Amino acid sequence: QHFWLRGPRSGPPVEHDATTGIWNVHGFAEAQELLGDPATYSSDTMRVIPKGLMPDAEELSLEGFITQLDPPEHGKLRKLVTSAFTRRVVAELEPRIAALTGELLDAAHERGRLELVTDLAYPLPVIVIAELLGVPSSDRALFKKWADALFERDAKISLTEPTEKQDAALRATLGPWQEMSAYLAAHAAERRRHPRADLLTRLVEAEVDGERLPAEQVVNFAIVLLLAGHITTTMLLGNTVLCLDAFPEQQKRARADRALIPAVIEESLRLFTPFAALGRATTRETELGGVAIPADQLIMVWLGSANRDPRQFPDPGVFDPGRDPNPHLAFGRGIHFCLGAPLARLEGRVALNVLLDRFDVLRTDPDDPVQFMPTPTMTGVRRLTLA
Numbered sequence: 001q002h003f004w005l006r007g008p009r010s011g012p013p014v015e016h017d018a019t020t021g022i023w024n025v026h027g028f029a030e031a032q033e034l035l036g037d038p039a040t041y042s043s044d045t046m047r048v049i050p051k052g053l054m055p056d057a058e059e060l061s062l063e064g065f066i067t068q069l070d071p072p073e074h075g076k077l078r079k080l081v082t083s084a085f086t087r088r089v090v091a092e093l094e095p096r097i098a099a100l101t102g103e104l105l106d107a108a109h110e111r112g113r114l115e116l117v118t119d120l121a122y123p124l125p126v127i128v129i130a131e132l133l134g135v136p137s138s139d140r141a142l143f144k145k146w147a148d149a150l151f152e153r154d155a156k157i158s159l160t161e162p163t164e165k166q167d168a169a170l171r172a173t174l175g176p177w178q179e180m181s182a183y184l185a186a187h188a189a190e191r192r193r194h195p196r197a198d199l200l201t202r203l204v205e206a207e208v209d210g211e212r213l214p215a216e217q218v219v220n221f222a223i224v225l226l227l228a229g230h231i232t233t234t235m236l237l238g239n240t241v242l243c244l245d246a247f248p249e250q251q252k253r254a255r256a257d258r259a260l261i262p263a264v265i266e267e268s269l270r271l272f273t274p275f276a277a278l279g280r281a282t283t284r285e286t287e288l289g290g291v292a293i294p295a296d297q298l299i300m301v302w303l304g305s306a307n308r309d310p311r312q313f314p315d316p317g318v319f320d321p322g323r324d325p326n327p328h329l330a331f332g333r334g335i336h337f338c339l340g341a342p343l344a345r346l347e348g349r350v351a352l353n354v355l356l357d358r359f360d361v362l363r364t365d366p367d368d369p370v371q372f373m374p375t376p377t378m379t380g381v382r383r384l385t386l387a
């Protein structure tokens with residue numbers, strides 16, 4: 001059995017890590033309660049990071065980003081972007097996603113063996129989001145460079161130890177960040193002059209109650225889409241193939257009855273939660289899972305642990321698409337629930353169908369071991385060769 005099938009993280013539902021100063025939430029019920037109470041658990045985590053701990057934090061602050069906003073500002077912005085990024089816009093992408101998957105697999109076929117991440121799982125979501133926004137997908141080497149640099153930032157955060165390393169990691173992301181903002185600002189400005197049939201134009205023109213998105217917010221949201229919209233879906237695709245490889249019975253069933261695929265995707269999200277942890281900050285003294293937490297504390301909500309909490313999911317280490325309901329928290333919960341969930345689910349379903357059509361059996365190559373992402377907050381493969 002693969003090592004990654006081991007049980008959930010052990011540890012109490014809520015615990016304080018004295019070394020880093022961070023509170024970790026592992027329990028399902030606790031995570032759910034916390035995500036449903038944005039007044040107590042704010043998304044504006046920068047407010048609790050001591051000044052001077054990360055000297056560049058101010059410049060790099062995600063202030064105004066939808067993921068960091070609390071009510072009422074969050075609701076206003078969310079309404080505006082939702083009016084541009086609708087379910088219909090996403091549903092219309094289905095034939096294009098199927099065609100792209102086919103093209104990417106054809107190209108890999110000509111080269112020989114299929115390495116799922118480089119050949120399909122990485123490029124597919126990036127091309128889809130680039131085409132959706134209306135920026136040239138041929139620039140995707142740039143997007144990859146920016147995303148790689150920014151995810152480095154994921155390096156250790158500690159509230160108690162201001163380390164050289166923390167500062168250096170943060171500093172290294174400044175350049176790529178500014179480049180990416182400038183790139184998207186230029187494209188958005190161009191759409192203001194010459195509207196097109198793309199999401200960037202729809203964002204520029206979005207209007208709710210007579211208000212439009214400020215230019216800076218269009219850029220910020222495009223950044224979120226470009227970043228949130230690709231690496232997580234890459235992991236979803238790789239992880240799903242991994243699950244079907246490890247549980248061949250489930251692969252046979254899904255192959256025979258394609259109507260099971262959406263449930264396969266949901267169970268993959270539960271077992272291997274791509275975005276494994278979210279940050280929150282307490283606005284007041286509170287109690288969670290019987291543990292008292294003071295005001296102004298940084299909390300990490302471990303969605304990956306919550307999704308393997310045996311109090312909620314019996315036999316949590318088993319890949320069982322038959323779980324019904326499957327209330328996993330992979331897309332979060334509450335007001336910040338992933339806006340891209342319909343797109344991620346669509347990409348997962350379409351790509352998996354094409355893979356099942358093309359391969360008699362989806363199996364990892366025993367001579368080329370699967371490699372995993374190195375960071376604890378990301379759960380996914382970064383190399384997976386099919387036999």
Ligand code: HEM
Binds near residue numbers: 043225330
């Ligand atoms: C928010 C996960 C794909 C756009 C979130 C959140 C999670 C998440 C956990 C909640 C963050 C929080 O509460 O702090 C995932 C996973 C994905 C995925 C696991 C793939 C498997 C996408 C895609 C897009 C996207 C494809 C866009 C194209 C967003 C946006 C938000 C968000 C805009 C912010 C919503 C808000 O703050 O109101 N995502 N996501 N995500 N996601 Fe996703």
